[in-house]
Amino acid sequence: MNLRITAALVVLLPAALWKLYQLYKAPRDRSLFAVTVCVACTGVSFCLGLPSVRLSVDAALGAGMAQLISTVLLLDTAYWLMCFYLCSSTDRQRARRRTRREGQRVGLVVVGITWATLKTQGQAHGFSYWTPDVHVPEATALFTVADLYLIYALGTALRWTCRFARMSTRSMATGLRLTALSLSLMTVAVALRPLAVVISRSGADLPSGTAQASTVVLALSLPLLAVGLSYPSIVTRLTALRLWQHRRESYRKLRPLWTTLHDAFPENALRRTAGGPGREALCVRSIHRRYYRRVIECRDGLVTASPYLVMLGVSEDAPPETVARVLPTALRACVTDPAGASPAVAMALPTANSLDADARQLVAVSQALEAGR
Incomplete structure (x- = not known):
């Protein structure tokens, strides 16, 4: 009983x-x-x-x-x-x-x-x-x-x-x-x-x-x-x-691409919360905010690097693996030619119009970039 x-x-x-x-x-x-x-x-x-x-x-x-x-x-x-x-x-x-x-x-x-x-x-x-x-x-x-x-x-x-x-x-x-x-x-x-x-x-x-x-x-x-x-x-x-776990995993997988683009274009970083990154990392629910910010910063960095990718022969519809392979060379070209060779274009675009679909494309680029290293 x-x-x-x-x-x-x-x-x-x-x-x-x-x-x-x-x-x-x-x-x-x-x-x-x-x-x-x-x-x-x-x-x-x-x-x-x-x-x-x-x-x-x-x-x-x-x-x-x-x-x-x-x-x-x-x-x-x-x-x-x-x-x-x-x-x-x-x-x-x-x-x-x-x-x-x-x-x-x-x-x-x-x-x-x-x-x-x-x-x-x-x-x-x-x-x-x-x-x-x-x-x-x-x-x-x-x-x-x-x-x-x-x-x-x-x-x-x-x-x-x-x-x-x-x-x-x-x-x-x-x-x-x-x-x-x-x-x-x-x-x-x-x-x-x-x-x-x-x-x-x-x-x-x-x-x-x-x-x-x-x-x-x-x-x-x-x-x-x-x-x-x-x-x-x-x-x-x-x-x-399940959504929290998925976004946490995507946030982690985006780190190689985000680190590479953030080092090259620190001006693209979005403003953090008033509590600072340490306090934000301790908040369980903040993973959604950090996920959104990392996806946006990666996309902005990729757009900034896109003229140099085009200059090196990468087309708009190139697969994520191609973008990842050429990206380090394109970022080095940014240093020697800050003006850029062509207008900015969108690279590794998703087929669906949503932030999570965009994130999946960026994750593919990030994982290919990490594998190439």
Whole structure:
């Protein structure tokens, strides 16, 4: 059980931290705020599933309080998930009215189960879904009401999730499908609890493994919910990481060409940031800025050297290998004939009109230049 909860927390806690970071970057995004609180409630609820945490909370606040807090957090998870869809699909005024109405319902349920928990603290054991205290029927009724609200809220969110999944793009649709699967599992796990209460109250024995099945299903569904809600962001981050790696590698491969042209034409260097090159090199995200600058400086240097390349017989459509082979001779000619022999032309031009395509041509020249050395 501890291993299962720990594995779930490995998924939940990073997802919660990532959503908090996103919310810090966009504090006015209401939908993001709702998702962040939803994931955070899920993570804290799972933390209360650890026996050491549960015993500490019960010892500090009273018997059954850990279960009460966990149930309240599940209610909050469902509520904020509904708020996310309300903020995403309706206008601000309508969303505000609906969230206020749902918040009042959740508030009444929380007050009720809090009263029930405080009333059962004098018993030998606190309220349990699987062995309900028949001497306190109010507790049974109120916790059953909480589960019925959870089923309603999760079912409503599931319906909206399926609707949005049919209208969304690929990565968003995949995340919503994972969320829908999670909500389906959560609805099943929650529905087992009032069913167990009814069976126990009738005097019959619960089917073997019911409690364990509900726990396992809930343990699977909550991390899956965090993954589903975070999936579009995860895909975006992975795409950004691949782009970062590609540009970092291209930046490194351009160094031979950049060094050669920078030594020959230092006036082509672009202005650096105020923090200086050392501080800029320590910034992870600065690789894009450094990449752009190196590509532009290489292209400017190649344009400056182009009259001498033409003078040495290199045509505009010459391959990068030819440009690299003649470039050192052309740069030496710059020293003896600063005026240049012909107008500047564009060398090693890409077929596509983009900076990355231009960079690929310059990388080819740079690698050929390095190989020639």
